[in-house]
Amino acid sequence: MTHLLSLRLLLLIILPTFAFCQSSSPTRPNIIYIYADDLGYGELGCYGQKKIRTPHLDQLAREGIRFTQHYSGAPVCAPARCMLLTGKHAGHSYIRGNYELGGFPDSLEGGQMPLPEGIYTLPAMLQRAGYRTGLCGKWGLGMHHNSGSPLLHGFDYYFGYLDQKQAHNFYPTHLWENDQYRALQNTPLEVHRALNPATATEADFNAFIGKEYAPALITQKAVEFIQNNQTKPFFLYLPYPLPHVSLQVPTAYVDLYRGQWEEQPYFGQAGYAASRYPRSTYAGMITFLDDQVGILLQLLKELGLEENTLVCFSSDNGASFAGGADAHFFESVSGLRGLKMDLYEGGIRVPFLARWPGTIPAGQTSEHISAQYDLMATLAELTGQSAGKTDGRSFLPTLLGINANQAIHPYLFFEFSEKAGQMAIRMGPWKGVRSQLKQVPYAPWELYHLDNDPSESNNIAAEHPEIIRQLEAIRSTARKKAHLLDWELKGY
Numbered sequence: 001m002t003h004l005l006s007l008r009l010l011l012l013i014i015l016p017t018f019a020f021c022q023s024s025s026p027t028r029p030n031i032i033y034i035y036a037d038d039l040g041y042g043e044l045g046c047y048g049q050k051k052i053r054t055p056h057l058d059q060l061a062r063e064g065i066r067f068t069q070h071y072s073g074a075p076v077c078a079p080a081r082c083m084l085l086t087g088k089h090a091g092h093s094y095i096r097g098n099y100e101l102g103g104f105p106d107s108l109e110g111g112q113m114p115l116p117e118g119i120y121t122l123p124a125m126l127q128r129a130g131y132r133t134g135l136c137g138k139w140g141l142g143m144h145h146n147s148g149s150p151l152l153h154g155f156d157y158y159f160g161y162l163d164q165k166q167a168h169n170f171y172p173t174h175l176w177e178n179d180q181y182r183a184l185q186n187t188p189l190e191v192h193r194a195l196n197p198a199t200a201t202e203a204d205f206n207a208f209i210g211k212e213y214a215p216a217l218i219t220q221k222a223v224e225f226i227q228n229n230q231t232k233p234f235f236l237y238l239p240y241p242l243p244h245v246s247l248q249v250p251t252a253y254v255d256l257y258r259g260q261w262e263e264q265p266y267f268g269q270a271g272y273a274a275s276r277y278p279r280s281t282y283a284g285m286i287t288f289l290d291d292q293v294g295i296l297l298q299l300l301k302e303l304g305l306e307e308n309t310l311v312c313f314s315s316d317n318g319a320s321f322a323g324g325a326d327a328h329f330f331e332s333v334s335g336l337r338g339l340k341m342d343l344y345e346g347g348i349r350v351p352f353l354a355r356w357p358g359t360i361p362a363g364q365t366s367e368h369i370s371a372q373y374d375l376m377a378t379l380a381e382l383t384g385q386s387a388g389k390t391d392g393r394s395f396l397p398t399l400l401g402i403n404a405n406q407a408i409h410p411y412l413f414f415e416f417s418e419k420a421g422q423m424a425i426r427m428g429p430w431k432g433v434r435s436q437l438k439q440v441p442y443a444p445w446e447l448y449h450l451d452n453d454p455s456e457s458n459n460i461a462a463e464h465p466e467i468i469r470q471l472e473a474i475r476s477t478a479r480k481k482a483h484l485l486d487w488e489l490k491g492y
Contacts (some may be wrong), residue, residue, distance in 0.1 A: 028129070028383055029356060030309040031235045032296065033375070035084070036289060037077065037138060037167075037244040040319025040327060041349050042334030043286055051330055052283045053256075056294035057353065060313060064355030065364040065399060071371040071426070072317045075340055075347035075416055077164050078112045078140045080316040080372065081239065085121045085141075085153070087376030087390035090415045091479025094119060095141065096487040097417050104165050106173055106188065111163040113484075114148025115141045120388045122376045123154030126235045129383040132156055134225040136218045137239035140164035144179040151179060155237075159221040161214070167241040168192070168272060170248040171210025175217065184217075186210035191246045194268035205265070208273040213250055215242055219292045223299055230303050239316075240292065243285040245323030246273035253284030261329075272323030282325055310356040310382075314372060318347040337456040343414050343424035343433055344456050354399055361401045368398045369426065371412050413478045421489045425471050425478075431456065432471040441490040445471055 041047060044054045046061035073083030074090055074097075082088075082095035090096055095113055102110020115121075123133040135150050135158035142148005143162050150158040159177045161167040171186040187210065195204050222238055247266065257280035268274035275281045293313065300306045319325065319332035321339045338344030352370070354360060370393075377392035378399070379385075387394075391413075397405040412426040421437030429451040434443045445468050447461035461468055482488055 028131075028233045029359075030233055030305060031126070031131075031379065032309060032311045033235075033237050034293060034296075034311070034313045035081075035137070035237070035239040036313070036315040036351075037239065037241050038317060038320040038325075038340055039243055039286070039289075039315035039351065040330075040332030040334075040339075041336060041346065041351060043243075043319065043330060043332050044351055046353070047351055048334055049330070051261075052286050054286060054290040056290045056297060057313060060293065060297070060311065060353045060355050063357060063362050064311075064353060064360050065366055067352040067354075067366050067368065067370060069367050069369045070314065070350060070352035071369075071412060071414075072315070072348050072350050073371060073373050074414070075317045075342055076418070077138075077244075077316055079416075081140055082115065084316075084372040084375060085123070085237075086119060087122065087373050087387055087392045089371070089373050089391040089413045089478075091413050092391060094483065096415070096482050096484075098164075099484065099486070100165065102163065102165070104168070104190075104192065106166075109143075109163050109166060111143040111146075111148065112140050114143065114146045115153055117147045117152055119153070121154045122379065123235060123237065125154070125376065125380060125385050125387065126383065127154050127156070129385050130233060131383075132229045132232055132234045133237075134158065134222075134229070134234065135237045135239070136160055136222040136225065137237070138164055138167045138241045139239070140167075144176060149179055157225060160218055160239075161241065167214075167244065168246055170214050170241065170246065171208075171212065172214055175214060177221075184210075184212045184214075186212055189273075191248075191273040192268070192271055193274075195274045197265075197267050200265070200267060200274070202276065205274055205276040208246070208248060208275070209251070213248075215240055215288065215292065216250075219295055222296065226296075226299060226303070226305075230305060238296075240289055242289040243282060243320075243325075245271075245320055245325055247275035247278050247281040247285070247324050248273055249281055249284045249288050253288045254280045255284075256280075256287060257283045266324030268324075270322055270324070275324055278324040279326055279329060282330070307356075307358045310354065310360075312375075313351065313353040315350040317350065318342065335455055341416070341419050343416055343422040345431075345450070345454065348414060348424075356399070360399050364401065366398050368395060368403075368406060369409060369412065369428075370395050370398075371409075411474050411478070413474065415479065415489060417482075417487045417489060423475070423489065425474055426450075427467075427470065427474070430467055430471075432461075432468070437489040439490075447471075 099113035266278040333346035336346035338346035374392040380387035
């Protein structure tokens with residue numbers, strides 16, 4: 001009897017995972033991955049935010065799992081997106097920085113360094129598994145006329161921004177749909193034009209508001225994609241451009257917060273669009289994003305797709321320091337050190353939520369150390385595909401509550417050539433950081449024990465030479481040369 005009971009318990013553990021690994025299984029879930037832009041670790045209510053309201057994302061956390069030690073692959077847009085979609089960390093990723101082409105005006109739209117043809121991507125993997133794949137939002141990995149078009153990298157359909165510089169304006173003249181220019185009812189707008197504080201009028205601030213708000217259009221197209229593909233497995237990648245500055249949102253969302261706090265106008269003196277009420281506008285942008293999540297969750301419910309859809313939510317990097325954003329006021333990174341462009345925790349530790357009713361146990365919190373480049377391995381295990389040569393480790397066991405089967409990273413590796421050159425390695429509770437690597441070959445390691453010092457305020461490198469030796473051993477083998485000299489650091 002005891003033997004029979006043990007066998008039944010074993011089957012309860014292995015059969016769900018076995019079922020997910022059958023590529024022909026009719027129960028393969030739909031997958032929606034929502035990706036915020038510059039949303040800090042502490043900017044959702046479920047991560048401790050007190051000033052900004054995010055009820056739908058808080059609901060997502062209650063109905064699923066919330067990760068507390070999840071990382072972006074990089075502290076800025078383009079490399080983070082590349083690492084997410086290719087399953088590679090910063091030492092192996094093809095894109096390792098925001099390599100900008102062209103300029104800001106429509107006539108100079110050139111995008112970023114494009115992905116090369118033939119690179120293996122997450123959506124291409126899911127196409128092989130029989131998924132219909134869609135992208136609605138901000139791409140940042142190439143243009144329609146080069147090897148970076150989303151149609152060349154596994155997407156059956158896309159709509160949104162191709163050039164992330166264009167996404168500095170939420171009232172653009174156009175977006176792109178399947179390599180075609182789609183004109184909008186907005187007039188050209190120079191968002192990086194500063195106002196004169198002595199003469200600026202209400203009309204000057206209102207000039208940064210257009211007729212068609214791009215994030216709302218992105219949601220409309222996402223709704224259409226779901227409706228058109230509800231009878232087959234689909235993967236929908238939703239990289240919203242919010243709350244990346246410029247500070248622009250429909251007035252109704254500014255009014256949700258206006259008058260609650262003392263705030264002074266932002267005149268555009270540090271780049272991006274001016275805003276009469278910068279704090280209220282920033283909070284309104286996050287609440288607008290939250291409402292888009294609510295629209296999608298309601299749609300899944302109405303279509304009867306809730307229990308067959310895995311919904312994930314994360315952010316590409318930490319909170320912004322630019323364009324009138326006020327990370328200190330909102331406690332945007334929950335006391336962590338650093339912001340966007342930093343390899344300290346505030347620049348790379350990000351929210352991650354996942355909901356799949358009936359499959360992911362509700363109300364869970366996980367301290368599993370994971371990274372966005374794990375997503376490809378996770379979805380490969382889920383759909384019975386190969387993730388290829390990946391740096392990721394599937395966190396599917398954690399999602400399913402089978403923690404005993406969870407593979408652990410020996411380390412997470414980060415590097416970033418901007419802001420004087422940085423490197424970081426997370427190894428269990430230990431975090432090593434090196435800075436100034438563009439100027440100082442073999443710059444010394446800083447060392448932090450994150451369990452005891454999550455704010456990275458007490459450098460204990462001198463006390464633990466044995467840990468420094470381990471970091472050095474990892475550093476010497478964890479990367480290959482970048483294809484651009486601009487992305488190389490000194491000290492290899």
